[in-house]
Amino acid sequence: MTMDPLVVRAHGLWEDLARVPVSFAPPGGVDVVVSPRSGLCPAGWVGVVALGGSAIVTAPSDRTARIVRDALRGLPVEAVVDSVLVREALPVARMLGPAALAYVCDARFRPAESGAWTVEQLPGSTHADVRSLEQVAGRDDAGEAALDEMTSPAFVVREHGRVVAAAGYRAWPRRTAHVAVLTAPEARGRGLARVTGSAAVAHALADGLLPQWRARPSASRRVAAALGFEELGSQLSVEIA
Structure with missing residues (x-):
């Protein structure tokens, strides 16, 4: 087989x-x-x-x-x-x-519609607005997402001028893109993780990388599934x- x-x-x-x-x-x-x-x-x-x-x-x-x-x-x-x-x-x-x-490939990827949200691209993990989002999210959630380890641009959504969701990825061996997503507590449940995560995954696939989504929380796993990721292990x- x-x-x-x-x-x-x-x-x-x-x-x-x-x-x-x-x-x-x-x-x-x-x-x-x-x-x-x-x-x-x-x-x-x-x-x-x-x-x-x-x-x-x-x-x-x-x-x-x-x-x-x-x-x-x-x-x-x-x-x-x-x-x-x-x-x-x-x-x-x-x-x-x-x-x-x-994991997901081009053929299985299901991009998310941004709708009324505008996805902005920032230089990366060191941007002050991304750091502010991590502080709002708290140590545990920020540690789980590990946005500070991103090597890609940060794909963010703002509300009232403040970044409330961000995603990107870290370059891993074997041309793998380890995806990171974080949403501010008050902005969760509105599809922002799917919108920003979709932008990060699309960027990785365009570079020929293998997107990897590693998650423990069920909410994060549902976002990955909505984007076409398949749990393989x-x-x-x-x-x-």
Whole structure:
């Protein structure tokens, strides 16, 4: 069976981020490797990415890798990114995720109509108006969006002169565009994330990049789905006690 080209590109991305030789096994397989410099998770943690029916796992040391292999042996792929089942199998100190990993291509992209909103393009993440939006949104939401890591222009919508929604992307390996979207609390539920996110995704696709939407909140996942993104996997980071 021919694998979805989006899955193939996503596999290549996360294999690169593992920073040691590793590959997604045939469907149903889980490959655990030692990678102290893994980009799948914070330093010293265990990183898990399941995509297209198989998974790769990075561990910071041989000892941790043995613990993880023993704990995950025999579990189905979907279980290795299930926070409840992983907590039952491993001595977890802290956990991040799981976050859904979604991707889109030109043929599947569904641009959002801007309607009465005007989407403005700003120079990027350091613009004062984008910084102001992050302050209004609060530390948790701003941290989740990570607009400060954007390498693209910022695509924003203003209301009464103030930026109330912004989106862009950070350049990742394998010509991937990691999309970031943030809306001010009082402006949510009005489609602004979809409008600004659509502009960012269109910009990435025009440059031949692979847009990636990583999200935990259900609202963000719904925005991605509305734009044509397909959830192909999940990412989970675990600190072993």
